[in-house]
Amino acid sequence: MDPQPSQIPQAVDALKRGGLVILPTETVYGLAADAANARAVAAVYAAKGRPSFNPLIAHVAEVATARRIARFDDRAEALAARFWPGPLTLVLPIADERAVCDLARAGLDSVAVRAPAHPLSRALLEAFGGPLVAPSANRSGRPSPTTFADAVEETGASAAAALDGGSCAIGLESTVIALLDEPRLLRPGSVTRAEIEAVIGALSEADADARRSPGRLARHYAPNAPVRLEAEGPKPGEAFLAFGPADARDRTWNLSPTRDLVEAAANLFAHLRAADRSGASAIAVAPIPQEGLGEAINDRLRRAAGFVG
Ligand code: TXA
Ligand code: MG
Numbered sequence: 001m002d003p004q005p006s007q008i009p010q011a012v013d014a015l016k017r018g019g020l021v022i023l024p025t026e027t028v029y030g031l032a033a034d035a036a037n038a039r040a041v042a043a044v045y046a047a048k049g050r051p052s053f054n055p056l057i058a059h060v061a062e063v064a065t066a067r068r069i070a071r072f073d074d075r076a077e078a079l080a081a082r083f084w085p086g087p088l089t090l091v092l093p094i095a096d097e098r099a100v101c102d103l104a105r106a107g108l109d110s111v112a113v114r115a116p117a118h119p120l121s122r123a124l125l126e127a128f129g130g131p132l133v134a135p136s137a138n139r140s141g142r143p144s145p146t147t148f149a150d151a152v153e154e155t156g157a158s159a160a161a162a163l164d165g166g167s168c169a170i171g172l173e174s175t176v177i178a179l180l181d182e183p184r185l186l187r188p189g190s191v192t193r194a195e196i197e198a199v200i201g202a203l204s205e206a207d208a209d210a211r212r213s214p215g216r217l218a219r220h221y222a223p224n225a226p227v228r229l230e231a232e233g234p235k236p237g238e239a240f241l242a243f244g245p246a247d248a249r250d251r252t253w254n255l256s257p258t259r260d261l262v263e264a265a266a267n268l269f270a271h272l273r274a275a276d277r278s279g280a281s282a283i284a285v286a287p288i289p290q291e292g293l294g295e296a297i298n299d300r301l302r303r304a305a306g307f308v309g
Helices: 005-016 038-048 063-069 074-083 119-128 148-158 193-200 208-212 261-277 294-304
Strands: 021-023 030-034 057-059 088-093 110-114 175-178 184-187 239-242 252-254 283-285
Touching: 005 021, 005 030, 005 119, 021 119, 021 148, 030 038, 030 119, 030 148, 038 148, 038 261, 063 074, 063 110, 074 088, 074 193, 239 261, 252 261, 261 283, 261 294
Parallel strands: 057 110, 088 175, 239 252, 239 283
Antiparallel strands: 021 030, 088 110, 175 184
């Protein structure tokens, strides 16, 4: 297959500018963004129309890159040696929090990594030189696209570039294995349980809760200070996360002065951390409209405020 080398520089350029790229892999088409760029990652969630922030897979060209991002143990080394590049994703403790931003990990202290086998995804990852997050390129609640035409129809309008790699050879998402304590199968895929167990021994069953809510597998970032939602402004001693035009004040961080929800999503975790570190008695947060990415932002804020487990 012709790996369309001519389109790679243009796609790298788009990614460096924070744009999104439709990317073929051997499993399904992905919607790729620079994993370190929270603004670009927020645009991925917006394009998919996800009502909450699911953690994304960081794609790498080489095991060496994955080792810089995540903490590899013997089991991870053995599985990567046997199945990479290929349709296997490993969930491991995060090692470099900047390489894969908080928003891409949905605030977890773990990260999912995979080295895809498709020549075009490999070429793009090598040329880009860092990890790319790439959820399946479908809109939320729809099947994963396995042809270029389907991927473009789903999320093409949000992409700055699109690479046509033909039909996906596998057509089923990667197998996801968590190696945080007991090895667990989080998502069955084309690498079978038997193939995994032949390398690292018996897999524990992930319970339905762990599959629905990966947060149960690892810690979600949660501020120490209490969080007060729908606040018109800070009370004395409180930090404030503003949304929209606001006076610059001590302990005030603005999620988006222009009320741009993509910008607010990109700033959410960093601003929560900064407000938490400020020593404030509580973190007051301005009302965020429940539309577009606002739904996911409010979901995350309600969790931070302790309203959802
Ligand atoms: O085949 C694939 O994996 C495709 C291609 C494009 O690479 N990508 C894909 O991504 O299916 P996505 O975002 O649709 O699915 C990612 C899966 C989700 O089930 C998510 O919950 C899980 O990986 N995941 C990601 N990070 C995780 C983490 N830190 N802990 C637990 N699960 C995680
Ligand atoms: Mg998906």
